[in-house]
Amino acid sequence: MLVFSGVQVMYITLSFLLCSESSIIKRSFYIHRLCDTFQPFGYCSKEYLxxxxxxxxxxxxxxxxxxxxxxxxxxxxxxxxxAC
Incomplete structure (x- = not known):
């Protein structure tokens, strides 16, 4: 049986929150860079992905x-x- 102290639980929780926040920042940076590669005129292929x-x-x-x-x-x- 695992027993965690209050400090350990707080450390684990804070670590999780920091990792989650950094993944959101990385994802938004990735999408921004990805969208910069497309033409600004609004023409897209008809492939369905x-x-x-x-x-x-x-x-x-x-x-x-x-x-x-x-x-x-x-x-x-x-x-x-x-698809959603």
Missing amino acids: PVCATNRRTYGNICLFCIAYKRHRGAIMVTRFE
Whole structure:
């Protein structure tokens, strides 16, 4: 049986929160860099590789998501690379 002291529990909790926050920052940086690679004119291919975003919308592919991402000024993020 494992027994943790209050300090250990607090340390584990803080470590988890710091790791979670850094992963959110890394993900937003990755999406921003990824969306910079697409043309700014709003033309995308018709391939269907669905992307689910934090606004609970499914975009047909990453290019269509990036257009919405730029339109929302980075307020939405990718939750998973499949339909919502």
